[in-house]
Amino acid sequence: MASVLIREAKEGDCGNILRLIRELAEYEKLSDQVKISEEALRADGFGENPFYHCLVAEILPAPGEPQGPCVVGYGLYYFIYSTWKGRNIYLEDIYVKPEYRGHGIGSKIIKKVAEVALDKGCSQFRLSVLDWNKRAMDLYKALGAQDLTEAEGWHSFRFEGEAMRELAGK
Numbered sequence: 001m002a003s004v005l006i007r008e009a010k011e012g013d014c015g016n017i018l019r020l021i022r023e024l025a026e027y028e029k030l031s032d033q034v035k036i037s038e039e040a041l042r043a044d045g046f047g048e049n050p051f052y053h054c055l056v057a058e059i060l061p062a063p064g065e066p067q068g069p070c071v072v073g074y075g076l077y078y079f080i081y082s083t084w085k086g087r088n089i090y091l092e093d094i095y096v097k098p099e100y101r102g103h104g105i106g107s108k109i110i111k112k113v114a115e116v117a118l119d120k121g122c123s124q125f126r127l128s129v130l131d132w133n134k135r136a137m138d139l140y141k142a143l144g145a146q147d148l149t150e151a152e153g154w155h156s157f158r159f160e161g162e163a164m165r166e167l168a169g170k
């Protein structure tokens with residue numbers, strides 16, 4: 001395969017990132033949950049206080065090939081805080097287009113996130129995965145991650161929409 005570059009996303013990548021976000025949601029059978037727009041991705045990732053950071057995997061054409069570089073995967077992360085362990089990084093999404101899987105691109109993205117985490121003084125690198133996504137779970141375990149549901153019994157919760165407005169009285 002041609003060479004792959006894992007690099008920080010630029011604002012101009014947001015269109016590609018949004019397409020990949022939609023592909024991942026489709027893979028996860030939760031497409032109806034995607035409400036984000038390219039404008040929101042631009043504003044939230046590339047303003048003064050970014051809410052997230054993103055890595056993209058770009059295939060670089062071999063010398064002499066006519067087509068330009070092509071984004072085939074992404075890893076979107078942000079920083080969270082643990083009252084037990086201090087600084088943490090959270091990988092919200094990781095996705096590689098089907099035709100580019102199995103060549104180490106996903107692992108490269110994960111390794112880069114680990115590198116960023118250590119550079120920023122984080123002691124933990126966290127992520128979540130749907131219970132049926134066995135192949136992704138096996139990959140994370142093979143790379144050294146611990147399954148917190150298995151080990152400690154955590155459940156993931158969220159407040160949203162009406163429940164949130166009711167809580168806030170708005």
Ligand SMILES: CC(C)(COP(=O)(O)OP(=O)(O)OC[C@H]1O[C@@H](n2cnc3c(N)ncnc32)[C@H](O)[C@@H]1OP(=O)(O)O)[C@@H](O)C(=O)NCCC(=O)NCCS
Nearest residue numbers: 027094095096101102103104105106107128129135136139
């Ligand atoms: C998980 C994913 C990002 C890994 O990327 P990748 O570039 O294929 O990863 P690597 O080449 O470094 O590792 C390959 C391993 O990923 C595993 N894998 C996980 N999900 C897979 C999938 N849907 N298709 C193919 N391989 C997958 C394979 O088992 C493979 O292990 P093997 O080589 O021992 O068979 C990619 O497969 C993907 O985008 N999957 C669909 C979306 C997804 O599940 N995202 C994670 C949500 S939490």
